[in-house]
Amino acid sequence: MPWEFRSDCPIYAQLIEKIEQKICSGVYPPGTKLPPVRDLAQEAAVNPNTMQRALARLEDVGLLYTHRTSGRFVTEDTDLIRQLKNRLVQEHIRDFLEKMRQLGFGREEILAAISRIMEESKDE
Template identity: 45%
Template sequence: MSIDFSADKPIYQQLIDRITGEIIKGHVKPGDKLPSVREYAVEVGVNANTMQRVYKELETMGITETKRGQGTFVTEDSIRLEQLRDEVKKDLVQSFLTNIESLGFSKKEIIEHIQNGEWGEKG
């Protein structure tokens, strides 16, 4: 299952986002073992070196732990995982606000729209 990567962001970052998204959604749980670097690289259609960088970054971020001879596992540190959730949420909101403001909408308009429950509805 190869992934269609976008050209506006490095592939390794898109893979980090994908894995952290799966953790946040609960599809990958604390303590779960991730596929090996080679397995994951084949699965998503990237070079093993790219996948190695992804795993290294995730470990540096405190999202995963590598156990020698056993593999890479999602951290069981609930505080760190809650921080990850908050970081992703803040990044998404900031990106949304930047994009919406660039179109000329005010924060007040957006807040009113959200408070009125007017998202996801088609006219």
């Protein structure tokens, strides 16, 4: 199934986010070999160059590493992964709270609204 992208942001940036998510959530566990660029590109329905660009960025920050010809692997540095996960969680929460605050929601209202929507989608 092709990955889904918003049209308002560069695909390569969205690829980075998605792959980070997959690493943090254990879809791609530490030390695991990733599928080849070409396969990943096809899976995401994206040009290999675009996928390559995203992977290169993730390599820059140490999340992936490459054995020139045998493939690309997720780092075994579980500490780094945990740091990333914490960073993402913090960012998501802060961004969310800021958006809600700007819409005039106080702390209690935010929690209430979340609980309500959680209830609504409980049956999934």
